[in-house]
Amino acid sequence: MARIRPGRARSIILTFLVICLVSSVYLYWTPTTASTTASVVPSTAFEVPLAERQSAFWKAFKPLLERNAPHCPSPQRVDNAGAEHFDAIHEQHRPSLTDMSEEDQAEMEQAHANFVQDIRNAGKELKPVHTPGKRGLVSTAGENYLPVFLSSLRMLRRAGSTLPVEVYMKDSSEYEKKICDDVLPKLGARCMVLADVVGSDVIEHYQLKIFAVLFSSFEEIVWMDADCFPLGKPEDLLTSEPFISSGLVTWPDFWRSSASPFYYKISRQEAPPMTARQSSETGAFLVSKRTHFLSMLLAAYYNFYGPSHYFRLLSQGGPGEGDKETFIQAASAMGEPFYTVSERVGAIGHNKPEGGLSGSAMTQSDPREDYALTSEGIWRVKDPAAGMAPHIFFIHANYPKFNPGDNVFGTGWETTPTLKEDGSDGRAWTAPKDVVARFGYDVERAYWEEIKWVACNLEEDFRTWEQKMGICDRVEIYWNNVFAEPHDDDPKFTPDR
Template sequence: MRSKLLQKLVRYRAKLAISIFVVAILAYTAFSSVLNYDLDAIVDDSFSTPLNGAQPASQKGETPGQNAANVYDSHLALVNQKEKSRRVHSFWDKVFTIFDENDVLYKGAPQHLVEYVGDKIEGTYIKEALLARGKMSDRVVAELKSRHEKVVKKLPDEIPEYTYDKGTKGVVFIGGDKFSWLTYLAILALRETGSKLPVEVVMPQRNDYERERSFCDRILPSLGAKCLVVPDILGISAEKEKSFFAYQFKSLALVVSSFENILLLDSDNIIISNPDVVFESELYKQYGMITWPDYWKRTISPRYYEIANIAVNEQKRVRINRFPLFEPSKSQNALRIDIGDASVPYHDLENAVPDLSTESGQLFINKGTHGKVILLSLYYNIYGPQLFYRLFSLGEQGEGDKDTFAAAAVALNQPYYQVNSYIQSHGYFDDEAKFQGVAMAQKHPVLDFDKFQNLIVRPFENSGKSIPIDEQVEKLNALAKESDENFGSANDVPIFTVHCNFPKLDPVFYMSRNDLYDSVANKLKRRLYSRMKYKKTKMEGAVFRNEEVDFEYEQWLHLQEALCVKKLEFVYFKYEDMDQLCSFIANQVTWLALDSS
């Protein structure tokens, strides 16, 4: 009897062991399926389907399986992150495919889509004069119009939220080599304004990041900044950016940034007023996009409006230069003009992109409201050198990306505000007493907008009567002059940024310029920034004080601190004699200190 009981117990234990072993095998198989999840099956074919962030049911009450659940959740998080990357890559692949399918250099296209002809006629910006500066055949215009229409139709109406972090705001620069050094100086200036905004520095290619690891991983984090690598974000679409150069990367930087609300700054642009307040302003909330003027009038070819299917009303003038005419009492007829009136610049007409041309060294833009503007401007920049840069500039100075953002906004009927205050130029007089500009000081957008509302908009709106057009024209022409105390370069609107575009804040380049560098005294021969000073709020203890700062002296102090005191390593200075460079910088700082007193 006892023997039979023992035999039954042994058989029971054997069955129990086999059962436990089978359960373990099944559990291991299920767990392995998570580890080996088929990521290739996760491809989103739509532009707008939100990411599925669903998680499995909680297993908190199951103590024996708690560790397995934690591991499961951890691996599922990795899978979801991989899924998000795949979805983002898939989205941008579709966008770039749309661009590829509508390449402006189509089969049978002429070598030059826009042919510059003749000399430009100074001061003449009527339709006929603009058309004469850049020739295009009707056949080419028709083909490009078809392609532009397909791009606008196929692009999504907005950039999906899973490609950026909704509700965020920050500052974006482009780095790499010399631009990493200049970006460092620009971030220092940003922090000295009191801004706490996060910063992203876009590295165009993987090898840019590999060469700049010290900059990205050591220098930037202490400044609240980090690097973004374009191929990591675009995936296979990054292959398209290999042919990009210079300012083309700015539109790409808007695309890859994780911020929803962006202040895009050129790396040689020194900000001297806290930008945080602009993001919170009614101006930014109302328009979602803020630009600044360049020196020149718009020279966008009328053929562009044909290509973009923008109906410019050639019988209605709506502005004088950069200021609007008004229509109190619905006086539409008072604003109509004769179609043959040769005195009306083309960009004063209804639906044309307003004067002045745009200077894109600084740009505020909201991805949530102006996502399609960003996408269309990217198309314009991809094919900029072949078509759009030439079509927008017609040989005028400053050819590049600058007008692509405003043109895209107008093409899509999206609002934007361009600062009305004229640029304040800083520079020096050379040996021949000729002024050489080195920097463009742009005015504060919010305070410019307030002045614009108080001096132009409200008086017209509150007049209660129809103001004769001749009277409006006379007043607005006066306001458009550079010397005007209200919107001219010397008005009372504070400076927002100082775009130090040529020569840049580069001590190596300074020493190579015989016209600037005194090799005997080992310093510059002259000041470069017109003795520019600005008001700066600084904290001393618990008290805020307004201090007048010498801009040029301040920049040289930053150079000395970074390169000669902290001895930070930048790829751009890798092969330079730093002792010689620091001797030059020290002499310059000493000289400017004496000259600033």
């Protein structure tokens, strides 16, 4: 038998020991459970930086938008759709309040079809920017909206949410260094400047919301407007029905749909019955870009050409005309699923002396409880007595914005949310009592506690508050008058049912 020289023997032994060491490290660091198949190296370890992904996406997407422009005059207004409340029982004729020639209809239809074909065939050239599996909350804010957003963000954290947050701003003029660099990161949020991606020369040509969604690093998104906040953890909605099966969840507005029959012809869809669903209120929505990427691209097309063509077709001058109808209509046009919460939006405020409601916010219901009802064929939108009302999940404090440095105090707004009938300080949200009871706890007090923190800790830091004095003092006076001690007429809540 051949002898192994001592030097070669040492080499063999060292090689064997190295293999054993590497194997031991691999076995130690690699999960052994059957349910875990992913590498222990984080998926983001070798990712291209977000800014580069955004730039590459925009470089590929912008030509598709521009190549498929509707080369025809804007649809002409005949009349505006009124504020007609949604009727889920009685079928009505779809309003036709827009005028278009057959040639213009054909031009828009072909441009729409070409764009849909382009995004379906784009393949890897149009790669999404998000990190697979990443969840987060996206919003937009700047100028007067930034203090409002910060109060909403603190309400998000107060609810127990740990979702990372990206807040998009139109351009660098809205970027406030103190807030963006020091305050927001401590709350798990970061500022993003949209003009850094798309350029300042095009930022005014479309609505910001859809592009904030497309450019965000999150695959599954909770969207909240700056003046919207949750009463629970929004991430729980992303792991529940109806989001799991639909991938897109929206909430209703007060009004009936007023989309033009021309829109359905242009998008090659059959118009749904007027009883099918309300118009949309997109202060909050949920979307998965993994399942609805094409829908979001088409929604971006509707927004890019919204002011010139699509906003008119989708709302015909109805209340809140803008980007609000683009999400559901795009998903419908692409044949992708969606769930529209059926429970009616609620208006909350306080009663007027002469009767009626002085409203200053909207309430949106828990989609999980709504889905549990509709899955059993229970539609409270048709018969409110058919089942128990879902709890409130989102509050959209939209009129006025609850910015203590603006007109939320006094008589600057017709709703005078912070004043009682006798002119003294009072609660904004006391009616309707049955809707307020569905909060489950004293949400208004909690909200003002966060507004007080923002006002008294950052009074000198917001750019729009620079020339304003006594903001913290005014908030503290209001707090002491309204919330410091209980009052006999405080609302009652139903935490358990």
